[in-house]
Amino acid sequence: MRVAYWLMKSEPEEFSIDALKKVKREPWTGVRNYQARNFMWQQMQPGDGVLFYHSNCPVPGVVGLAEVMGEPLPDPTQFDPLSDYFDSKSDPDKPRWWMRHVGFKRKFKQVVSLDRLRGEAGALGEFALLNRGNRLSILPVSEAQWTHVLSLAEDS
């Protein structure tokens, strides 16, 4: 079976790796970017690896591992008028926004910081995360990048 790898960003004040550890499994709702939507809708497979990334915080970086769980589901927040993510143009018969569940795997002993990743830019090769101005909240990760980030998490 094909296993792919992803990086998913979350602001720790909104939803941290500790929060994921606590709930074990979280519906990844609220993504309103078509490229990120397409990854969740059509490209992810159950069991795919996820680098869990903390953004918009004192030390941005990869803080642990998660996995994609289950098939794509319509993001319920798009149909909830009380939600910040409500989309009046989305048709329930043809939902515009899709989500996956994300399951906790483990938390790193220490953050693999964005700074550290930048220092490893040569080894990591082309990595959307390191491109300037990158704002995508879900990015594909190669197997080599996945392995390298894991090795950075091991040593200290």
Added chain:
DNA sequence: GCCAACGTTGGC
């Protein structure tokens, strides 16, 4: 279909 205005992301 162009593109200026606007809103959001996210590092610093």
Added chain:
DNA sequence: GCCAACGTTGGC
């Protein structure tokens, strides 16, 4: 809190 980068919106 600032602001560069970028995606989206909407007028034309």
